[in-house]
Amino acid sequence: MLRKTLSSWTRPSQLCRQMSVVAKSLKYTQHGEPQDVLKLVEDKLADPQDKQVLVKILAAPINPADINTIQGKYPVKPKFPAIAGNEFVGEVVCVGKEVKDLQPGEHVVPLATGLGTWATHAVYNEDQLLAISNKVGLAEAATITVNPCTAYRMLKDFVQLSPGDTVIQNGANSAVGQAVHQLCRAWGINSVGIVRNRPEIGELKQLLECLGATAVLTEEELRTSDIFKSGQLKRPKLAFNCVGGKSATEVSRHLDNGGVVVTYGGMSREPVTVATGPLIFKDIAFRGFWMTRWSKEHYNTPERKQMFQDLCQLMVQGKFIAPTHEMVPLDQFKNATAASLNFKGFTGKKFILNMSC
């Protein structure tokens, strides 16, 4: 960082000039498969002006929605040329002269969506960023704004839950699913996870129970389980669905009267089938949740700040860890995006681009 004289700066530690940073970023100019349309390009970044902040990206995950956005299959459409990616954790390098609350060295995550984050460096506006403690792990910080927030809001905003209540979810090993288990454990709520059967089902159950799942059942086991009928667990007030089709019908079948099924994904690509009887006579409601809309509608609200504060606290305490993931260097993006697609982004591990490699 070059500085002319100290006297020319009012707040020297926050400002910078002539950084001559060359950023590598994954750009695309048309929709298509990521491995076909993403190009790793280098651009010299201008120094941050006014309320701008130069950020060194440390890590940025590959989320299913990122892939869908590149494919043109997501309701959020970028302006071309666009940098891919939506989440990251970065370190503030230097700031424009009107930046008030961010300091070089601080870690930041995005408050805004669709910033374009698959890059080594980027210039954002201060109001697009949220400072978070450097004590939060890189993988946790890089993935905080989408999956943990989705789990947090779905647990908070649809029914009133008290300790001892039960939540049921399919796709229970998804990144959101793992977050749900951990938040339920932290809040004293029973968390029943439903997963598809697979050769390594024993290890998967162990992993999810270790994260806080009260019980993990395969779809077949759920059909014959008496875990609720026997009174072992209260009937769930809330179900989370990221699968659709029969799996959604099955989890909704176990709900208590007045229960709510919240759909946040559709891995099976089959619609949710809703029998008329439970809608009318059990007052079951079917809702949806989209984190992007919530974030836009609650951009600078106290509940959003509270949410990040709660999540960061759990992360610092080691009570909330990032979803199963693999860090990969930026230049391995083709394999990583292709592998994310194979996994449909919902099972297996999440790939996180690690910009420091």
Add this chain to the structure above:
Amino acid sequence: MLRKTLSSWTRPSQLCRQMSVVAKSLKYTQHGEPQDVLKLVEDKLADPQDKQVLVKILAAPINPADINTIQGKYPVKPKFPAIAGNEFVGEVVCVGKEVKDLQPGEHVVPLATGLGTWATHAVYNEDQLLAISNKVGLAEAATITVNPCTAYRMLKDFVQLSPGDTVIQNGANSAVGQAVHQLCRAWGINSVGIVRNRPEIGELKQLLECLGATAVLTEEELRTSDIFKSGQLKRPKLAFNCVGGKSATEVSRHLDNGGVVVTYGGMSREPVTVATGPLIFKDIAFRGFWMTRWSKEHYNTPERKQMFQDLCQLMVQGKFIAPTHEMVPLDQFKNATAASLNFKGFTGKKFILNMSC
């Protein structure tokens, strides 16, 4: 009515003794098809005691739920022997000595559900009855507690509607559908009705438009209609579904962001199919409504009183008429229940048992 001496009664006009009323009623002792299990029997009724009220039933409708209850297919199970029927309008004949607010000659409708109403006379408790103006027509009064209340609550309780907003419904010629059109007209709300195509479609459209429908479309016409896209009507905030299957999917497709589909019936016997995209990205919610539950949960509440007051006022003003119906004598119950079944209770006319014949 025999009275010993005036001095022995504190409120002579409200009391009676030795009525020796013989009531004819339709009873059943096991579930089955109405024409097989209903028997027209005669019973001598004891004089009303304490808080009891002797009511001469004037008219009682045959609702789909009454048929389903007799068949054993409804969640409300009667104790045998049971008198069939759930709604009526009657005239108070005489009252027990602790009855406070009802007078002989007053018209009453049921506040409680499942009272057993397909009878010429019955003894109920005062707190099971609501007095309504004798100016309300017999057919309107006999059918006030289920269909108009369902329409009223569905319009009031799911989204905030303002004059100029739009509601869409399938099965728009059902008894609830007809009530929705009339309430929408009274409240300045646009009401779009969807019906199945049929030979007499022109007459049906005319009838529903006469009741207040802003537009009536067949399911086929809805698929290609630009009534919302063109801006002619605002996109609906609310959809009512009593059909299920593709019809439910189609009405939900036109909803505005944040819209709610309320299911109150399932005429097609097909489940509601809910695409994942609209749930998540348009925040469409799928709910259910059951009048019986609402009535139990709001038995003696101000909102329930307000609702009956509003409906009665519209009925007295001639702004709300009973659904298309045919009055039939009690002893023709076999034909009437069978015909209600053929119509599935949702299309064509409602049969009302007329006890004065």
